[in-house]
Amino acid sequence: MSATSAEASAEDFLRLDQQICFSLNAASRAFNGVYRVVLKDLGLTYPQYLVMLVLWEHGPLPVKKVGEHLRLDSGTLSPLLKRLETAGLVRRERSARDERSVEVRVTEEGVALRERAVQVPRRIVAATSFDVEEIRALRSRLDELTSALDSAALEG
Amino acid sequence: MSATSAEASAEDFLRLDQQICFSLNAASRAFNGVYRVVLKDLGLTYPQYLVMLVLWEHGPLPVKKVGEHLRLDSGTLSPLLKRLETAGLVRRERSARDERSVEVRVTEEGVALRERAVQVPRRIVAATSFDVEEIRALRSRLDELTSALDSAALEG
DNA sequence: CACAATTAAATTGTGCACAACTAAATAACG
DNA sequence: CGTTATTTAGTTGTGCACAATTTAATTGTG
Structure with a gap:
């Protein structure tokens, strides 16, 4: 039952605190928790917020394009x-030119929401306690x- | 409509590619995709794999403790x-000493799976193309x- | 001891991620 | 032109995350 150092190393890697994925998953969920709090006022979930970001930035887009931006x-x-x-x-409406495609566009209400959303990133950055360069x-x-x-x- | 530099900065932050959460979310999902491939042979999802890691490392635990390790x-x-x-x-069984608690323990089959799981971290690390120190x-x-x-x- | 407070699991309900599949429209090609 | 291949949304089903609630057991306190 003597272990080579390669085997010992593989065993070490199985330790939870060694797994990069665990840290990443934890960080991702921690972010999600902060976003949940910050976005509650806006009535958005975090994935919904990402979709709104894409539409605010790029204007009306087919569903396909929204998906490309967000994978x-x-x-x-x-x-x-x-x-x-x-x-x-x-609002969603079938494209006249290509009826396979559905165009998604922000309503007036959606545009209005943007003004309130502008402060979200600042609050998130504050929660990280990292400075802008560290985040970058x-x-x-x-x-x-x-x-x-x-x-x-x-x-x- | 002249914007102060503080306002301009807030607008910039709304850009998708500026949002740390987006990079984090993308990385987390990319990891998930790689794990899905690697764990397919073992018949585990990624969260299931994390639970098995905890049980392999710490032995039988009440559900509560498993949850503390993984949040x-x-x-x-x-x-x-x-x-x-x-x-x-x-296997899950009610604790005799405290009937609120449910002890979770790995079966023989679960123990056997560990031998095959030992190679998982190495394959994941390889997929990152990062070296061990960068990952750390x-x-x-x-x-x-x-x-x-x-x-x-x-x-x- | 009796009763309130706390604790551990489980359940219910909502939303997201993703695989697999379907339906409909368009593009490509012989 | 007509048939095949591709593209775009949508649907279905599984599994996870998390909030809120429920149930049962235990602990704490008068």
């Missing part, structure tokens, strides 16, 4: 957009990680 | 543990972030 498919977006429509924040560095590190993982997933 | 409550764990039990990987640094940064966000959530 989400229609299985996630269709019901989410329906809820945003029920809330009166967006972490963000770029995470983006590297994501693209590495995405290419690995394609091959795996 | 999950019974609303998430109860159905998840039922599925693990159905899969034959764990990122992990510790994320842990700082999580604890800052957790304290902020308590106050907010």
Whole structure:
């Protein structure tokens, strides 16, 4: 039962506190918790907020394009957009030129919400206790990680 | 309509590519995708894998303790543990000493699975294309972030 | 001891992520 | 032109996260 150092190392890696995914998952959920508090006033969930960000920034978009910006498919977006429509924040209508496509556009109410949303990022940044430069560095590190993982997933 | 520099800055923050949460969320989901592939052989989802890690490392634990390690409550764990039990990987039984508590323990089949799981972290690390030291640094940064966000959530 | 407060799991309900599939429209090609 | 392939949304089903509530057991206190 003598273990080589390679085996010992593999065992070490199984420890929960060694797993990068665990830290990442914890951070992601912690963020979600803060967003839940901050977005409560706006009546948005965090994924709904991301969709509104995309629409505020780019104007009316087909569902497909919204999904490309957020890496989400229609299985996630269709019901989410329906809820945003029920809330009166967006309208969805079939494109006349291409009837496969559904254009999503922000309503007046949705535009009005933007004014209140402007303060959200500041509150989130404050909650991190990181300064702007630290956040930028972490963000770029995470983006590297994501693209590495995405290419690995394609091959795996 | 002249904007002060403070207002302009707030507008900038609303840009999707400026939001740390977006990078974090994307990275977390990218990880999930890689885990889905790697864990498929083991018949585990990623949260199920985390639960198994905890049980492999600490031995039999009440549901409460499992939840403390993973920051999950019974609303998430109860159905998840039922599925693990159905899969034959764990057993759940009411504690004799405290009948409120349910002890979760790995079955022989669950123990056997550990041998195959040992190689999972290595494959995940490979997918990141980061070296061990880079991962360690990122992990510790994320842990700082999580604890800052957790304290902020308590106050907010 | 009796009764209130606390604790541990489970349940219910909402929303998101993702795989697999369907329906309808458009594009591509012989 | 007509048939096939592709594209776009939507639907269905599974699993997770989390809030709110429920049930049962235990602990604390007068």
